[in-house]
Amino acid sequence: MDAHDTEVMPSTLIAPEANGDGHVASVHNLYKSFGSFQVMNGLSLDFKPRAITTILGPSGTGKSVLLKHMVGLLEPDSGTVNVFGQDIWGIAERERAQLRKRFGVLFQDGALFGSMNVYDNVAFPLRKHTDKSESEIREIVTYRLKEVGLEAAEKKAPNEISGGMKKRAGFARALVMNPEIVLFDEPDSGLDPVRTSLLNDVILKIHEEDRGTYVVVTHDIRTAKKVSDYVGLIWQGRVVYYGPAEEAFSSSDPFVRQFLAGDSVGPLGMD
Numbered sequence: 589m590d591a592h593d594t595e596v597m598p599s600t601l602i603a604p605e606a607n608g609d610g611h612v613a614s615v616h617n618l619y620k621s622f623g624s625f626q627v628m629n630g631l632s633l634d635f636k637p638r639a640i641t642t643i644l645g646p647s648g649t650g651k652s653v654l655l656k657h658m659v660g661l662l663e664p665d666s667g668t669v670n671v672f673g674q675d676i677w678g679i680a681e682r683e684r685a686q687l688r689k690r691f692g693v694l695f696q697d698g699a700l701f702g703s704m705n706v707y708d709n710v711a712f713p714l715r716k717h718t719d720k721s722e723s724e725i726r727e728i729v730t731y732r733l734k735e736v737g738l739e740a741a742e743k744k745a746p747n748e749i750s751g752g753m754k755k756r757a758g759f760a761r762a763l764v765m766n767p768e769i770v771l772f773d774e775p776d777s778g779l780d781p782v783r784t785s786l787l788n789d790v791i792l793k794i795h796e797e798d799r800g801t802y803v804v805v806t807h808d809i810r811t812a813k814k815v816s817d818y819v820g821l822i823w824q825g826r827v828v829y830y831g832p833a834e835e836a837f838s839s840s841d842p843f844v845r846q847f848l849a850g851d852s853v854g855p856l857g858m859d
């Protein structure tokens with residue numbers, strides 16, 4: 589068990605070790621291709637500690653691929669990924685695995701195990717990665733389920749709960765290891781506007797308590813407007829705009845204006 593595992597509640601969140609430049613996570617000049625298809629094309633971005641950064645961009649532009657690089661699931665062809673002051677591809681896989689435990693990831697569909705009920709899904713990382721007792725695990729899981737409003741659903745199977753509940757269960761599971769960085773891959777996909785808004789409220793409330801570094805990939809402008817401290821716009825594997833949210837939403841930058849307006853005319857093409 590590492591030091592991180594010994595700390596549980598948000599009030600005891602460990603201060604993230606920043607990179608030398610004060611950022612807890614940054615990617616620099618990232619290039620990645622799959623076969624002849626160049627997905628990352630010199631992408632650089634610094635993520636502000638304890639802030640919510642939203643990554644916007646057209647479909648297929650490399651947003652999920654960026655998240656996978658950050659958590660060390662994809663290795664760049666060139667460029668660097670720094671988290672917690674370490675170049676994650678300059679260390680051994682064993683050390684990378686340790687770093688991964690300091691991330692929480694909410695996948696698009698919640699990625700719940702169909703054979704386990706909600707409680708066991710949320711308890712899974714604690715049982716796998718820590719030597720906590722079942723009573724300690726119950727305390728943490730109950731706390732997190734309550735936080736996302738699912739305490740009454742703990743015995744339900746994933747196929748017995750709604751899409752919004754699955755996302756919230758996935759969020760609770762992403763939080764149980766008390767992560768310093770939480771990555772959200774389209775938390776709002778497949779949700780109606782009201783459920784999207786409710787999920788965003790939960791994200792904001794928990795961020796307010798935990799003060800983790802959150803990175804949210806979304807297509808939904810309302811989500812971006814509601815939760816972002818900073819906004820990055822990605823196109824063709826590069827950052828074409830980055831700035832504080834209040835500036836982004838009033839920006840005259842042609843990429844941002846086109847994306848926010850959903851306009852077919854502008855610098856963002858179909859490719």
Ligand SMILES: Nc1ncnc2c1ncn2[C@@H]1O[C@H](COP(=O)(O)OP(=O)(O)OP(=O)(O)O)[C@@H](O)[C@H]1O
Pocket residue numbers: 622627645646647648649650651652653654807
């Ligand atoms: N493991 C892989 N092998 C081959 N191609 C891949 C792989 N992962 C991603 N790609 C391709 O890289 C491109 C970018 O994918 P990515 O999932 O990052 O897009 P995205 O911006 O998240 O899109 P969306 O908003 O539609 O989810 C896509 O064309 C995708 O097909």
